[in-house]
Amino acid sequence: MRVDIVSIFPEYFAPLDLSLIGKARANGTLRLAVHDLRTWTHDVHRTVDDTPYGGGPGMVMRPEPWGEALDALAPDELSPDGHTLPRLLVPSPAGDRFTQAMAHELAAESHLLFACGRYEGIDQRVLDHAATRMRVNEVSLGDYVLFGGEVAVLVILEAVTRLLPGVLGNAGSLEEESHAHGLLEAPMYTKPASWRGHEVPEVLRSGDHGGIARWRRDESLLRTAARRPDLIAALPPESLDKRDRAA
Numbered sequence: 001m002r003v004d005i006v007s008i009f010p011e012y013f014a015p016l017d018l019s020l021i022g023k024a025r026a027n028g029t030l031r032l033a034v035h036d037l038r039t040w041t042h043d044v045h046r047t048v049d050d051t052p053y054g055g056g057p058g059m060v061m062r063p064e065p066w067g068e069a070l071d072a073l074a075p076d077e078l079s080p081d082g083h084t085l086p087r088l089l090v091p092s093p094a095g096d097r098f099t100q101a102m103a104h105e106l107a108a109e110s111h112l113l114f115a116c117g118r119y120e121g122i123d124q125r126v127l128d129h130a131a132t133r134m135r136v137n138e139v140s141l142g143d144y145v146l147f148g149g150e151v152a153v154l155v156i157l158e159a160v161t162r163l164l165p166g167v168l169g170n171a172g173s174l175e176e177e178s179h180a181h182g183l184l185e186a187p188m189y190t191k192p193a194s195w196r197g198h199e200v201p202e203v204l205r206s207g208d209h210g211g212i213a214r215w216r217r218d219e220s221l222l223r224t225a226a227r228r229p230d231l232i233a234a235l236p237p238e239s240l241d242k243r244d245r246a247a
């Protein structure tokens with residue numbers, strides 16, 4: 001997967017040299033490039049923002065630098081390797097909610113292009129023009145307001161990259177994790193069996209794999225019902241058996 005990120009704070013993405021994403025870049029699973037939007041400014045002050053039409057607080061990101069950046073990173077003509085146009089993702093408080101389902105959808109793409117806004121956002125015409133030639137999605141992490149898109153891109157990129165083949169060592173983790181089956185995961189424990197007077201649930205040390213699976217299922221259901229009843233309501237009816245309903 002190829003990923004391009006455009007930001008006025010490219011140094012925000014230094015963490016992407018670390019850990020499993022860093023390994024994915026080193027082994028070619030992820031080809032990531034971070035670009036400074038000011039590359040596509042031409043004035044001495046390298047201006048990327050201006051006052052909003054219609055008045056109001058703050059500044060808006062100018063369309064010209066973004067237009068040139070997207071032209072450069074998503075050229076219309078097919079590249080020699082038959083490169084298709086990327087999917088443009090624009091973090092925004094007004095975007096569609098980012099979900100694990102969207103992470104899976106994005107993990108199937110060959111080229112993602114992230115536009116990190118700052119100030120009060122990017123001139124709308126940048127997104128409207130881009131949408132005439134590539135898929136554009138405004139994406140929100142949730143109902144809270146960030147300073148800009150960079151942190152959102154780090155989150156989205158981590159959620160997507162861990163789904164790429166070979167990135168997560170034990171593929172089993174993908175299957176068992178929260179939101180994989182629509183439920184929150186059960187509590188996890190490791191050694192020692194007793195710690196500051198807190199014991200590991202006996203069933204987890206019993207070797208009874210059926211009992212362990214049932215305990216984990218029950219704990220997932222109880223935790224999900226308590227913290228995220230919306231996920232219970234969203235489950236397909238057939239996924240809850242009689243025992244589940246009794247939990």
Ligand SMILES: COc1ccc(Cn2ccc3ccc(-c4cc(N)[nH]n4)cc32)cc1
Nearest residue numbers: 091092093117118141142144145146148149
């Ligand atoms: C109320 O209108 C606002 C508009 C923009 C901003 C600051 N800002 C600028 C670019 C940008 C990109 C993403 C986000 C964001 C995404 C989520 N889930 N929360 N916040 C915030 C962003 C603040 C407020």
